[in-house]
Amino acid sequence: MLIITCPFCGPRDEVEFACGGEAHIARPLADNEISDADFADYLFMRDNPKGLFLERWRHSAGCRRWFNVARDTVSNEIVEIYPMGSLPLKATAKTTYKTSWRRDTAAEKAATPSRSKAGGSK
Amino acid sequence: MAKNHPDRGQRGLPGGAPRYSAFALAKKAMNYHQDWQRAWRDPEPKAEYDAVIIGGGGHGLATAYYLAAVHGLTNIAVIEKGWIGGGNTGRNTTIIRSNYLWDESAAIYEHSMKLWEGMSQDLNFNVMFSQRGVLTIAHSEHELREMSRRVHAIRLNGIDSEILGPAEIKKFVPTINIDQSIRYPVMGGFLQRRGGTARHDAVAWGYARAADDLGVDIIQKCEVTGLRRQGRKIIGVETSRGFIKTKKVGCVVAGHSSVVAAMAGIRLPIASRPLQALVSEPIKPILDTVIMSNAVHMYISQSDKGEMVLGAGVDKYNSYAQRGSFPVPEHMLAAAVELFPVLSRLRMLRHWGGIVDTCPDASPIISKTDIEGLYFDCGWGTGGFKATPGSGHVFADLIANDRPNKIAAPYSLDRFRSGLLIDEHGAAGVAH
Numbered sequence: 244m245l246i247i248t249c250p251f252c253g254p255r256d257e258v259e260f261a262c263g264g265e266a267h268i269a270r271p272l273a274d275n276e277i278s279d280a281d282f283a284d285y286l287f288m289r290d291n292p293k294g295l296f297l298e299r300w301r302h303s304a305g306c307r308r309w310f311n312v313a314r315d316t317v318s319n320e321i322v323e324i325y326p327m328g329s330l331p332l333k334a335t336a337k338t339t340y341k342t343s344w345r346r347d348t349a350a351e352k353a354a355t356p357s358r359s360k361a362g363g364s365k
Numbered sequence: 366m367a368k369n370h371p372d373r374g375q376r377g378l379p380g381g382a383p384r385y386s387a388f389a390l391a392k393k394a395m396n397y398h399q400d401w402q403r404a405w406r407d408p409e410p411k412a413e414y415d416a417v418i419i420g421g422g423g424h425g426l427a428t429a430y431y432l433a434a435v436h437g438l439t440n441i442a443v444i445e446k447g448w449i450g451g452g453n454t455g456r457n458t459t460i461i462r463s464n465y466l467w468d469e470s471a472a473i474y475e476h477s478m479k480l481w482e483g484m485s486q487d488l489n490f491n492v493m494f495s496q497r498g499v500l501t502i503a504h505s506e507h508e509l510r511e512m513s514r515r516v517h518a519i520r521l522n523g524i525d526s527e528i529l530g531p532a533e534i535k536k537f538v539p540t541i542n543i544d545q546s547i548r549y550p551v552m553g554g555f556l557q558r559r560g561g562t563a564r565h566d567a568v569a570w571g572y573a574r575a576a577d578d579l580g581v582d583i584i585q586k587c588e589v590t591g592l593r594r595q596g597r598k599i600i601g602v603e604t605s606r607g608f609i610k611t612k613k614v615g616c617v618v619a620g621h622s623s624v625v626a627a628m629a630g631i632r633l634p635i636a637s638r639p640l641q642a643l644v645s646e647p648i649k650p651i652l653d654t655v656i657m658s659n660a661v662h663m664y665i666s667q668s669d670k671g672e673m674v675l676g677a678g679v680d681k682y683n684s685y686a687q688r689g690s691f692p693v694p695e696h697m698l699a700a701a702v703e704l705f706p707v708l709s710r711l712r713m714l715r716h717w718g719g720i721v722d723t724c725p726d727a728s729p730i731i732s733k734t735d736i737e738g739l740y741f742d743c744g745w746g747t748g749g750f751k752a753t754p755g756s757g758h759v760f761a762d763l764i765a766n767d768r769p770n771k772i773a774a775p776y777s778l779d780r781f782r783s784g785l786l787i788d789e790h791g792a793a794g795v796a797h
Contacts, residue, residue: 244691258692262682264636279782287634287725287781291623293685316637317685344632 248324249302250310263299265290266311267330267340269354277353285350293317295339297331313339371480371758373487374434384489404570405577410584410606414442416613416764417602419589419625421445422454423565424742424749425617426572427757428764429581430488435758436765439580443573444604446588450569453619456719457750458642458664458676460655462499462560464519464526469775469787470728471522476772477755478524478559484754490571492563493669498654499560500529500537502704504549508660511791516555529554540651540707547703549661562655562666568753592628592739599629599738615740615764620685620720622743631734633743634725634781639680639718640747641689645711647671652705661700662693673711675701679721679747689718721746726786731760731769731776740764741778 245257271277271285290296296316301309313323313336323333331337345351393401416432418425421443432438443449461481463474485491503509512528519526531543531551543551573583584606591603592614601610616625620637647670657664662678677697680689694716702709724730724744729752731742742760745752759773769777780786 257690264683279784283634283782284632288632289623289634289636291633291635291637291683292627293621293624293637296683298682314682316683319684319686344630 245319245321247300247312247321249305249308250324250326251306251308252302255302255305259302259304261301261303263301263309266297266299267343268345269351271350271353272356275353277349281349281353284345284348285354290343290345292339295322295335297336297339297343299327371476371755372435373480373483374431374436385491404574405583408582408584410442410444410587410604410609411582413610414440414582415611416441416615417609417611418443418615418617419602420452420617420619421447421449421569421573421583421585422452422617422619423450423568423572423753424619424745424756424760425615426450426569426576426583427753428615428617428742428760429583429757430572430576430579431758431761432765433576433579433581436761438765442582442584442609443576444584444587444589444602444609446586446605448585449573449583450566453640453719453721453749454565454569454753456640456642456717457565458666458674459562459565459750460499460560460657460664460666460676461494461563461751462557463524463751464499464501464515464555464557464560465789466515466518466791467787467789468522470789471519471524472772473729473755473759473776474752475522475524476758477752480754480758481563482559484563484568484571488571488575490567490574492567492571494561494563496559496561497666498537498556498558499657500534500554500556500654501657501659502534502554503552504658504660505552509553512553512555515791519557524557525559526555526557529556538652538654538656540705541656542704542706549658549700549703551704560655562668564669565750568750572757589625589628592625594629594736597736599736611738613738613740613764615742615760617742617760619722619743619745619749622722622741626741629734629736629739631736631739631741633730633741633778635722635730635744636683637685637720638682638723639684639686639689640677640721641680641694641716641718642674642676643694643713643716644668644675645673645708645713648673648711651707656704658700658704661697663697663701663704665701665705672714673708679723680718685720687718687720721749723747725781727789728787729756729776730778731756731763731773732778733763733767733769734778 463478588605655666723746730744
């Protein structure tokens with residue numbers, strides 16, 4: 244059983260939480276025209292590392308708020324807990340974020356508003 | 366589909382390993398069973414093979430066996446990082462059934478069922494296949510209606526399936542509690558009489574022995590560390606025992622599929638999760654069938670040794686740890702004790718977890734990849750054991766002919782791009 248420290252409520256048993264799977268998957272914006280294969284990267288393809296994994300959790304039987312967790316999928320060690328919408332600060336977790344194949348996908352690029360707007364105005 | 370008889374291939378080569386028989390057993394008894402031959406060799410890896418199968422579980426060994434027996438490819442190897450059958454093949458709850466909702470699923474699981482029905486003869490190895498029936502229980506009115514829809518769909522595919530009411534269930538399984546006041550009351554259920562169990566280790570051993578007999582090298586304690594490519598073509602595998610040259614690689618590594626796929630830069634929609642099971646101390650026979658509950662994620666049967674074999678649901682987060690979270694079996698056991706009050710003082714002997722490769726639509730992936738010569742058979746998730754022979758049979762066909770056959774075609778990786786998913790969350794549930 245994991246003991247997860249909810250950033251809002253403190254340490255609680257795993258049964259109070261729901262796991263939301265891989266974190267940092269940005270939805271391609273509706274106005275873009277990416278291919279089915281690229282959309283599949285967003286919709287179905289998942290990072291599934293043996294080692295450090297960045298994932299979302301929700302304190303579903305508590306404050307019901309979401310947060311991110313960097314957890315090792317072999318040892319179950321929780322390396323870092325950090326808020327939604329932000330990136331991890333620990334070096335190992337940062338590397339995991341940067342080296343994920345997802346950072347290079349067309350789906351991820353199509354999710355950045357500035358880029359898509361810049362493209363549109365040209 | 367009921368008339369589709371799979372090509373079982375030729376069993377054994379002239380001068381192959383001696384047959385197992387009652388006579389051989391009696392003869393060896395004279396010598397206190399001291400001189401049984403090895404069931405399979407322990408070869409050093411050759412420099413090159415026509416095909417390499419990564420993963421020596423049931424599916425991998427079945428693939429190798431059918432490649433040799435049906436397609437005549439005998440210069441092949443199965444490489445396994447641990448020992449054969451030591452992963453999910455030796456960890457599952459051995460349930461076999463073919464009662465799935467969609468036509469695509471009916472095709473592959475029934476294909477598998479037909480191979481189960483002749484497996485002990487084909488392999489000359491008693492896999493203890495026992496068609497004792499699989500009864501899935503409904504705990505609510507809604508579940509019962511959904512079940513009746515499924516039963517009709519299954520019957521339209523020519524597969525046996527029937528609905529039972531609580532009184533009929535009580536007659537079929539006298540130890541069950543059909544009191545309507547419990548947390549998960551028995552409202553009805555559906556039964557596949559041809560379903561049942563098999564001895565999981567024997568399946569791995571039987572396929573290994575038969576494949577080895579046909580010339581397949583089974584190389585244990587050999588871990589794949591990389592896949593060597595030339596452009597978009599596979600040219601070999603890097604292993605802990607050196608480089609092995611080959612043009613065809615079949616990956617059948619279940620929970621580690623994403624890890625091997627990453628070596629080739631391939632993305633899979635798979636999440637690896639622990640699935641837990643446990644067995645009790647052996648007791649006298651009390652249950653001669655398999656009982657499943659999708660709502661509780663409980664499944665229970667009694668082994669020939671007398672142990673109660675119980676399976677739980679899948680854990681809620683990704684893990685490669687081969688051990689699960691305690692609340693999962695606790696939830697399952699609470700419901701099991703209510704359904705079978707006779708279990709309440711039973712002691713559990715062993716409890717373990719296996720890492721299963723779950724797919725978004727609860728259906729497997731049997732597919733070519735965009736790298737030439739690299740094939741994947743994965744995503745069986747919580748229910749791969751029942752599919753062992755069928756999966757191996759169609760995957761061997763895919764590797765040998767470099768194109769999927771009619772049964773395998775819907776299970777291509779492309780379905781996640783086209784959207785032609787085969788949603789079996791209802792039939793597969795988590796309970797397998």
